[in-house]
Structures are given as C-alpha cells and as structure tokens.
Amino acid sequence: MVQVGLIAGLGLLAIACSLPEVQQRPAVAASDFAVADVMVGVPSVYDRYTFYHSWHWEYENTWIPEGEQGRSGVMTVYHNDRTGAWLFTSEAYGVTDEMADWILALPxxxxxTAYSDAEGHRGLLRDTLEFPVSDDALAGWLQPSGDDQVFGANNYGWPTLQGVAYEVDYQKTEEHSTVxxxxxxxxxxxxxxxxRRVADAKLPVHFMPDLPAGKIEVAADTESAIRRVRHRLTAISDNYYEINLNDYDQK
Structure with a gap:
C-alpha cells in the first residue's frame, strides 16, 4: 500500500506526489461529490482501490481516562469518490484491532478486513451490515439554534461543509448537546x-445513526456537570492511499 500526506500539529497540509497517476488527477472540489458519480460496489482494476481524499475529525471524550485509546486525538478515514468506498486504518480505529492492517467498507x-497474524499469514475477513432505511426528516428532538458554521475551512481549495446547529436537552439527565x-x-x-459491526475495531467517534439520507453530523458537543464528549470535522483533504486485495489470501 502507498500513502502520501502530511499532518502537522493541528494543521493539515497536502504534499506533492511523484506517482504519475496522482500528477494527472486534478484537485477535486466540493461540487465533485455527486451521487451520480458513485459506481456502487464496483472495485478498481485487479482489486486495487485508490483513495484521493481523507476526512479528519478531532475528538475528545473525558469519560475515558487520560492516556487510554479514545480519550482524544484525530480520527482519519479515506474515501474513494468513484466507488463510494471508505478505508479505515489504525488512524481511525487505533489499537482496538491490532491485527487489522486496514478495513475496506463498501456502499x-x-x-x-485485511489482517496479518503473528505467524506472518495475511488474509481477508468479510462481514456485512444491513444499513437501516434513513428517516425522511430530522428528529423532532433536534431543535435548530439558528447558528451555522463552515467545517473544513482551508486555503487549498479542499471541500468544505456548511453545518447547521441543533440543540438537544435531555429530560432525565443534566447533559446538554449541540449537534x-x-x-x-x-x-x-x-x-x-x-x-455496529461485531468486530474488535471501533471508532472513537460515534455518529447519529438516524439522520436522513444526504445529511451528516459534522460536529457534536455534549457536556454534563463533570464530563465532556465532542468531535468536529476539521478537513476533507486531498490525499493518496492505495490498497490491493491481491496482497492477501482471499480463500
């Protein structure tokens, strides 16, 4: 696999790539994210997948002790605009599955899951989720606050998303959330x-599962008297990551 990219501090910078395929591909603007362009379930040639974008979330969960997985950090996942595939590496699931080299997710x-065991064997494990039917409208308990923000703002021409804030008050607890x-x-x-998968690998960020199709939770901040859980999309950056299923035993 090949990865090109640079994360410096809290900033995200793209670096040039010497591979001919990357040099010939123009930068992708937000308008290029079109459903019509997604070829659902169609693999790249010879089971090779190339990812040209990475999505980055900062997160913090003070319910988790300092120094433990999931307390705070940056979660990075990769996306293939042509096939609609997502790629998860240890940059996303951390040490929750130390045998997994990466996890490819299809629409x-x-x-x-590509894994390498202690004896050096490399194989693939497959599992399938049935995605629930999306709700037609936002849930009534999400109350619009009137605020909006741009997420992923940058000076490189990378895509951004316009987020609208909703407030959530919990009747049985003292928690308050802004989503x-x-x-x-x-x-x-x-x-x-x-x-939701029955697997070791878990993401530190938990997203609302019941948003309508065409909606995404770009940030959330939940506070109680003593704890805080928050995450925020910081960038959708140009990047390069390549995997090949033929590098693993598919039997």
Whole structure:
C-alpha cells in the first residue's frame, strides 16, 4: 500500500506526489461529490482501490481516562469518490484491532478486513451490515439554534461543509448537546454504522445513526456537570492511499 500526506500539529497540509497517476488527477472540489458519480460496489482494476481524499475529525471524550485509546486525538478515514468506498486504518480505529492492517467498507454494506497474524499469514475477513432505511426528516428532538458554521475551512481549495446547529436537552439527565448537521452527496452509511459491526475495531467517534439520507453530523458537543464528549470535522483533504486485495489470501 502507498500513502502520501502530511499532518502537522493541528494543521493539515497536502504534499506533492511523484506517482504519475496522482500528477494527472486534478484537485477535486466540493461540487465533485455527486451521487451520480458513485459506481456502487464496483472495485478498481485487479482489486486495487485508490483513495484521493481523507476526512479528519478531532475528538475528545473525558469519560475515558487520560492516556487510554479514545480519550482524544484525530480520527482519519479515506474515501474513494468513484466507488463510494471508505478505508479505515489504525488512524481511525487505533489499537482496538491490532491485527487489522486496514478495513475496506463498501456502499453495499460489506466490510473487508485485511489482517496479518503473528505467524506472518495475511488474509481477508468479510462481514456485512444491513444499513437501516434513513428517516425522511430530522428528529423532532433536534431543535435548530439558528447558528451555522463552515467545517473544513482551508486555503487549498479542499471541500468544505456548511453545518447547521441543533440543540438537544435531555429530560432525565443534566447533559446538554449541540449537534451540527450538514448536507452532503457522499454516502456516509458505512462510516456512520461502522461501530455496529461485531468486530474488535471501533471508532472513537460515534455518529447519529438516524439522520436522513444526504445529511451528516459534522460536529457534536455534549457536556454534563463533570464530563465532556465532542468531535468536529476539521478537513476533507486531498490525499493518496492505495490498497490491493491481491496482497492477501482471499480463500
């Protein structure tokens, strides 16, 4: 596999790539995220997938002790605009599955885990989720606050999303949440439902599972008297990551 990219501090910078395929591909603007462009379930040639974008979320969960997985950090996932596939690496699931080299998620609900065991054997595991039917409208308990923000703002021409804030008050607890929801043409289901899988790998960010199609939770901030859980989309950056299923035993 090949990865090109640079994350410096809290900033995200793209670096030039010497591979001919990358040099010939123009930068992708937000308008290129179109459902019509997604070839659902169609693999790249010879089971090779190339990802030209990475999505980055900052997160914090003070319910988790300092120094433990999921307390705070940056979660990075990769997206293939042509096939609609998502790629998850240890940059997303951390040490929750130390045998997994990466997890490929397809819009069909199929997840393919590439693993390497202690004896050096490399194989593929497959599991499938049935994605629930999306709600037609936002839930009534999401109350619009009138605020909106741009998420992923940058000086490089990378895509951004316009998030609208909604407030949530919990009747049985002292918690209060603010959730930002944005419109997107990208199929987010494989990302949103990732943690429903019966598997070791888990993401540190939990997304609302019941948003209407074409909506994505770009940020959320939940506070109680003593704890805080929050995440925020910081960038949708140009990048390069390539995987090849033929590098693993598919039997």
């Amino acid at each position: 069909t609900g199929e997840y393919i 930002w929801v944005a419109d997107t043409a990208v199929d987010m289901r494989a990302l949103v439902h990732f943690n």
